[in-house]
Amino acid sequence: MKTSVVSAELAQTVPARGDPLDCPDPIRPRVITRDGVQLAVRDHGPRSAGHTVVFLHGFCLTHASWARHIQYLVRRYGDGIRVIAYDHRGHGDSAGAPMNTYRIDQLATDLADVLLALNVTGPVTLVGHSMGGMTALAYLGRPLVDQPVEPDGLVLVATAAGKLAQRGLGRLLATAHATTALFRLVDHAPHQAFKALAGPVLAALNRQGDVGNAQRATLVALAAAALATTPVSTAVGFLPALYRYDQYQTLGSIRAHTVIVSGGADVLTPPAHSLDLAAAIPGATHVHIPHAGHMLTHEASPIINEAIGRTLTIPYGMGRFAAAGNGS
Structure with missing residues (x-):
């Protein structure tokens, strides 16, 4: 060790x-x-x-x-x-x-x-x-x-x-400016920040072309639950790091x-x-x-x-x- x-x-x-x-x-x-x-x-x-x-x-x-x-x-x-x-x-x-x-x-x-x-x-x-x-x-x-x-x-x-x-979905937040703007929005308008993050994620999952309707609905529900139960500061906070990773x-x-x-x-x-x-x-x-x-x-x-x-x-x-x- x-x-x-x-x-x-x-x-x-x-x-x-x-x-x-x-x-x-x-x-x-x-x-x-x-x-x-x-x-x-x-x-x-x-x-x-x-x-x-x-x-x-x-x-x-x-x-x-x-x-x-x-x-x-x-x-x-x-x-x-x-x-x-x-x-x-x-x-x-x-x-x-x-x-x-x-x-x-x-x-x-x-x-x-x-x-x-x-x-x-x-x-x-x-x-x-x-x-x-x-x-x-x-x-x-x-x-x-x-x-x-x-x-x-x-x-x-x-x-x-x-x-x-x-x-993939990362292209929706493909600039440092976009992730920084969401980062700053957390303190002033957390619900708006959540919508700005969750909306594109759920919309993209709902458009998955190679999965059946039932499977797609299940995955969207899972993603929505995950986003809804995670603090906005966490969900948004990791975005700049993911952009730079x-x-x-x-x-x-x-x-x-x-x-x-x-x-x-x-x-x-x-x-x-x-x-x-x-x-x-x-x-x-x-x-x-x-x-x-x-x-x-x-x-x-x-x-x-x-x-x-x-x-x-x-x-x-x-x-x-x-x-x-x-x-x-």
């Missing part, structure tokens, strides 16, 4: 109750980042497990977007796996923070703090959807001494290494066993982003789902579960809870 000096610490740990998972209850530590932000965490499985999977959720989502995958892994691998999921700063049950800290590089630092505070060692797979995948890439872009654990596995779902203003220089140095999953109907991070990732990350596998959109955690759970399984170093059925079942 590589070491680095940080002030990350672990707040009081309590057992979780009421998580929507048909598996043993996780513990719910709160990790305090080096700049004092409390992050809400769900930690399943023993620290002695043979492999740890860390889930990183997308923009305006929470750890709950991974519920199906957490359930699958815990039921299939039992005590042989440790599964960690947490809410990014400003999201879900985690504390808010100053808007100038809503940056992808800060999320990568938060990830390092979580790994240190929870004493994560041994084989690790990072699984990131959308902004979560960007967080994983930014973490891998840090010097090795600043990576508490170098991942053995990496699963990138509907994400990108950069060029967000050039492809660029980790292309990191891709060629990634040594983790990498699986990339993309959807052909994804209007937020179109498949061109995944093609770039697959071409630049040594040995990467690209799994493309032609008729799926951006919410692959909802649309393609079994495929993502299989992608995660490709990166694990533990055998199927290991552990005392595995006999409960292995459905996807």
